Amino acid sequence: MHYVFxxxxxxxxxxxxxxxxxxxxxxxxxxxxxxxxxxxxxxAGHSLADIATTGGSGAFLIGVNQFWGYLAFGAGAAAFMxxxxxxxxxxxxxxxxxxxxxxxxxxxxxxxxxTQYSSTTGASFTILFGSIFVLTSSTVxxxxxxxxxxxxxxxxxxxxxxxTSLSPDIAAARGVPVRAVGAAxxxxxxxxxxxxxxxxxxxxxxxxxxGPAATALRLAKSPVKAAITAAVLGVxxxxxxxxxxxxxxxxxxxxRGWPVSFFVVTLIVGGYLVTYLRRDRRPAPQENxxxxxxxxxx
Amino acid sequence: MFTGVMANxxxxxxxxxxxxxxxxxxxVLRGSTFAAHAIPNGAFAGAAGASLLGLxxxxxxxxxxxxxxxxxxxxxxxSRPDVAxxxxxxxxxGIGALFVSWSSQYAQEAYSLLFGExxxxxxxxxxxILVLGALSxxxxxxxxxxxxxxSALPEVAAARGVDPRRMExxxxLVMALATSMTVPVVGALLMFSLMIGxxxxxxxxxxxxxxxxxxxxxxxLVTVWIGIAAxxxxxxxxxFYVGVIGAGFxxxxxxxxxxxxxxxxxxxxxxx
Numbered sequence: 001m002h003y004v005f006x007x008x009x010x011x012x013x014x015x016x017x018x019x020x021x022x023x024x025x026x027x028x029x030x031x032x033x034x035x036x037x038x039x040x041x042x043x044a045g046h047s048l049a050d051i052a053t054t055g056g057s058g059a060f061l062i063g064v065n066q067f068w069g070y071l072a073f074g075a076g077a078a079a080f081m082x083x084x085x086x087x088x089x090x091x092x093x094x095x096x097x098x099x100x101x102x103x104x105x106x107x108x109x110x111x112x113x114x115t116q117y118s119s120t121t122g123a124s125f126t127i128l129f130g131s132i133f134v135l136t137s138s139t140v141x142x143x144x145x146x147x148x149x150x151x152x153x154x155x156x157x158x159x160x161x162x163x164t165s166l167s168p169d170i171a172a173a174r175g176v177p178v179r180a181v182g183a184a185x186x187x188x189x190x191x192x193x194x195x196x197x198x199x200x201x202x203x204x205x206x207x208x209x210x211g212p213a214a215t216a217l218r219l220a221k222s223p224v225k226a227a228i229t230a231a232v233l234g235v236x237x238x239x240x241x242x243x244x245x246x247x248x249x250x251x252x253x254x255x256r257g258w259p260v261s262f263f264v265v266t267l268i269v270g271g272y273l274v275t276y277l278r279r280d281r282r283p284a285p286q287e288n289x290x291x292x293x294x295x296x297x298x
Numbered sequence: 299m300f301t302g303v304m305a306n307x308x309x310x311x312x313x314x315x316x317x318x319x320x321x322x323x324x325x326v327l328r329g330s331t332f333a334a335h336a337i338p339n340g341a342f343a344g345a346a347g348a349s350l351l352g353l354x355x356x357x358x359x360x361x362x363x364x365x366x367x368x369x370x371x372x373x374x375x376x377s378r379p380d381v382a383x384x385x386x387x388x389x390x391x392g393i394g395a396l397f398v399s400w401s402s403q404y405a406q407e408a409y410s411l412l413f414g415e416x417x418x419x420x421x422x423x424x425x426x427i428l429v430l431g432a433l434s435x436x437x438x439x440x441x442x443x444x445x446x447x448x449s450a451l452p453e454v455a456a457a458r459g460v461d462p463r464r465m466e467x468x469x470x471l472v473m474a475l476a477t478s479m480t481v482p483v484v485g486a487l488l489m490f491s492l493m494i495g496x497x498x499x500x501x502x503x504x505x506x507x508x509x510x511x512x513x514x515x516x517x518x519l520v521t522v523w524i525g526i527a528a529x530x531x532x533x534x535x536x537x538f539y540v541g542v543i544g545a546g547f548x549x550x551x552x553x554x555x556x557x558x559x560x561x562x563x564x565x566x567x568x569x570x
Contacts, residue, residue: 042380043332097331098548101491105541112535207388214381259399265392
């Protein structure tokens with residue numbers, strides 16, 4: 001046991017908080033992610049994380065609680081994307097890209113102003129990576145409440161969402177307000193992604209949103225099973241990642257510990273690639289038979 | 299404002315704007331805006347790795363942006379393109395995080411890669427930018443016909459024997475090439491803003507492909523020139539001006555398209 005868990009792992013306060021919050025985030029991201037992947041909105045999911053982070057640095061600049069900065073920018077960007085045409089399949093990526101481009105401009109400005117006043121060179125860095133070990137337990141309740149709200153919205157809308165994702169025409173014919181449902185989902189996505197970006201950074205936020213969901217959708221046949229599989233995979237990835245990061249303190253080049261984001265991302269992408277191998281094997285025998293038949297003399 | 303080091307700035311920024319206008323036009327047309335975001339941003343991990351090994355950051359950027367293009371194109375064969383892009387992207391950044399954690403003095407350099415050092419372009423840096431820029435423009439001109447066809451009408455292109463996957467890979471590689479030279483100059487974030495805003499604006503102004511591409515280049519040039527002048531005067535970062543002006547052009551283009559559509563509806567004869 002000592003070889004897996006370095007001494008002190010279970011006694012460490014930051015590790016407890018990281019595990020608890022990581023679990024909530026992983027489950028929310030995974031379930032929201034199943035719909036994000038089904039609807040082909042991975043780019044929006046990632047962009048909202050970047051944009052929310054911009055809001056966080058803006059809030060920091062004017063001295064407001066960063067939590068609200070993240071939420072406000074995430075939700076505002078979602079509304080903007082909705083307004084300029086994210087609901088149409090063709091214009092989707094462009095609408096997302098334009099909003100992201102503008103927000104990144106703001107990020108540059110906020111960081112510039114921030115370094116003017118406080119000279120924090122590491123600021124650009126948290127934009128990308130965040131750090132799960134710097135959580136304080138005082139932000140945890142508000143965070144869990146918002147995550148649950150986003151999760152509840154998606155679960156409540158699940159049936160309609162699936163229908164509008166798979167065949168918008170049939171949904172419209174049945175009287176489903178397709179655009180309103182899409183907007184509600186985008187808002188839930190924005191909230192869940194803003195939270196995860198705040199805690200674990202934009203990179204891990206995207207990894208946990210897309211990776212487990214895409215893997216689960218390759219393995220499971222029904223949406224419910226996919227959501228459960230994705231949640232399990234996401235939680236496993238973040239737990240293992242935290243354990244490995246804690247252990248890596250004594251690994252070369254020593255003394256600093258490897259980043260959690262590296263481990264979690266590697267586990268997630270690795271898991272996805274494993275399903276690739278599995279998929280590869282199934283059609284392969286058939287191809288072999290075909291070539292054999294083709295090559296055999298008639 | 300136009301002398302000394304600033305002359306390099308104007309020159310480098312102009313080349314970058316031309317390339318961003320051209321590649322961005324195809325990125326918007328093909329719906330590969332996520333890749334346009336992922337490749338420049340992910341490539342920064344390569345620069346981190348190169349600085350760890352004491353190599354030229356250009357080499358690291360080139361290796362990682364090409365690896366990113368290959369990863370996206372490879373995974374897209376059996377996955378949805380947006381999922382393939384997202385996973386390639388997070389993997390590159392994850393590796394970047396590892397590299398950065400290994401080297402202690404990297405934070406400042408990373409900042410310049412994300413946001414660029416356009417006001418510090420040296421004369422030595424201008425030449426590789428010009429060469430790589432000419433290379434990527436030439437590549438686009440060579441494959442212009444099939445690329446345009448496969449972007450606008452994928453089915454027709456496939457019927458005429460243009461392999462869509464190969465086309466996607468070729469396009470992503472050109473984007474990677476463009477990225478490895480532009481990121482150290484203008485930064486990964488600015489490169490993305492400069493690719494998307496002007497191209498999206500141009501597309502809402504006209505449906506004719508060559509005209510739209512020209513417009514995209516012109517708007518990118520105007521954006522970056524106004525940006526440099528404003529940034530020079532106000533000392534605020536160029537990335538801010540480019541992001542905001544690019545989005546502004548997009549909104550103007552949208553407004554113009556909406557007005558034109560309304561006029562067209564009013565002018566057309568009503569069905570009896």
